Amino acid sequence: MSVDRHGQVMTDTGAAAVRHYEQALEDLLFFRGEVSGQVGAVLEASPRSAMGHVFRAYLGLLGTEEKDAAEAAAAFTAFRQGIDAGGLSVRERLHTEAAxxxxAGDLHRAGRLLGDLVVAHPKDVLALAVGHQIDFFTGNAVLLRDRIGGALAAWDREDPHYGLLRGMYAFGLEEAGHYTLAEQVGLEAVERNARDVWGIHAVVHALEMQGRHEDGIAYLDARTEAWSAGNYLNVHNWWHYALYLLETGRTDKVLAVYDAAxxxxxxxxxxxxxxxxxxxxxxxxxxxxxxxxxWPVLADAWARRGDGPHYAFNDVHAVMAYVGAARTGDAQRLIRERERWLREAGAGPSNVSMTAEIGLPVCRALVAYGQRRYAEVVDLLLPLRYRFQxxxxxxxQRDALQKTLVEAALHAGRYDLGRALLSERISLRSRCPYNQRAWARLTAGRRPGSG
Structure with a gap:
């Protein structure tokens, strides 16, 4: 019976397949494109490897791509039909059930199962990494922090993966509001592994949330070679770079980054x-x-995808593109399709509540904003502003929606609400240029606190 380097059972997985599995984990943690090839090599060497099939299923899901998920589901169903689950270890059975x-669309139960798994197996890197991403996809800041934090004490600090886990932990700390500690832990993680792009990403988030945009530009500039190409996260980190530029007023450079990356x-x-x-x-x-x-070019790209109701967060950004391109009909068509799906979907998939309670109201608000129906935007977004996660x-990412609410309030003449929203933002990030500029526009329209 084979085991991985942390002593965990790998059923029907030979020594060569275990080596490929370990390399696949390494590639996953560094967001390298080679991860798919290594997982394929696991299954080529050991076609019945339970963890090889589980890993392949997770890869089909992590990109939030509907077609990839459908292909992964078909392959994983065939695998499950051909095995005796009783012959798997408890850990492998939990992974199989989580996948x-x-x-089947239940991200929340998958995350809970992986949480149960790592209590008993805190050195299961795949469970930790995949669970961490599920917490991100479901907006669970507390679990982004504590899923990793709860496992760290079981790890040897000299383990090669320990620093990468600290990079994950830094992101969880940031999302849970511990910005100073997140920055410190993230910096330490990147010091261990210069190409830890998730750790770099955590530092970038921590600086963003503190309104330290010039510091963020300097941080990314100092290690461009490590993050800007050759990994799945490079486009997203370029997005962060562009956000820093936007906040500091360099719109021409923002568009240059957009076009290049x-x-x-x-x-x-x-x-x-x-x-x-x-x-x-x-x-x-x-x-x-x-x-x-x-905008029209981007809207065309979204339209070519032909996405069904797979992940509401993606739907919202497709609607942004349609509204920006003045293709209101396409935006409204997507909304109608999701409404029709909800009538038929039942209560099972996580995306049902995500779409019904958050995604669709936000999509309607974006359409209303494009049509300058600002009071309606406020009515739609205000009840959700503490639930966007x-x-x-x-x-x-969700700050785009918070800014949409602020802008709608100002356009609608809801100055008292605008004052309250901007006061919240400035109290948290006094150095944020957007907050200061919006406050100046507010005071030019109406003296804060009057009437």
């Missing part, structure tokens, strides 16, 4: 890349900036 739940003729059209592109252009849209002909993403 099956996620493939976020969306161009060579872009793969992956949901996560298009999401970042839409999120950046939407911030420019809110600012009234000229984005040239970029329920459909996933990070604070930095």
């Amino acid at each position: 099956s739940c996620w493939l 976020l969306h161009h003729d060579g872009s793969a059209g992956a949901a996560m890349e298009l999401l970042d592109a839409a999120a950046l252009l939407w911030r420019l849209y809110l600012a009234g900036a000229d984005t040239g002909g970029r 329920e459909f996933g993403g990070s604070h930095a």
Whole structure:
């Protein structure tokens, strides 16, 4: 019976397959494109490897790509039909069940199962990494922090993966509001592994949430070679770089980053890349900036995907693109399709509540904003502003929605609400240029606190 280097049983997995599995874990933690090839090599060497099949299923889900998930579901169903689950270890059975739940659309139960698993097996790197991403997709800041934090004490600090786990922990700390500690832990993680792009990403988030945009630019500039290419996270980290530039008023450079890294003729059209592109252009849209002909091109890219109801967070960004391109009909068509799906879907998939309670109201608000029905935008977004996290993403990503609410309040003449919203923001991030500029616009329209 084979075991991995942490002593965990690998049923029907030979020594060569275990070596490929370990390399696949390494590639996953560093967000390298080679991870898929290594998982394929696991199954080529040991076609019945339970953990090889589990890993392949997770890879089909992590990109939030509907077609990849469907292919993974078909392959994993065939695997489960051909095995005796009783012959697997308890850990492997939990992984198998977690993967099956996620493939069936229940992200929350998959995350709970992986949480149970790591209590008994805190050195299961795959369970920790996949669970961490599920916490991100479901917007659970406390679990982003504590899932990793609860396992760290079981790890030897000299283990090669320990620093990478600390990089994950740094991101969880940031999302849970511990910005100073997140920055410290993230810096230490990157000191251990210069190419820990998730650790770099955690530091970038911590600086963003403190309004330290110039520091963020300097941090990324100092290690461009480590993060800017050759990994699955490079487009997203370029997005962060562009956010820093936008906050510091360098719109021309923002668009240069957009064209070079976020969306161009060579872009793969992956949901996560298009999401970042839409999120950046939407911030420019809110600012009234000229984005040239970029919106129609991006809207075409979303339309070519033909996505069904797979992940509401993606739907919202598709609607941003349609509204930005003045393709209101496409945005409303997507909304109608999701409404029809909800009538038929039942209560099982996590995306049902994500769509019904957050995604659709936000999509309607975006359409209303594009049509300058600002009072309606406020009515739709205000009840949700403390719940946006329920459909996933990070604070930095969801801030586009918070800014949409602020802008709608100012446009609608809801100055008391605008004052309260901006006071909240300034109290947390006094150094944020957007907050200061919006406050200046508010005071020019009406003296805060009057009437």
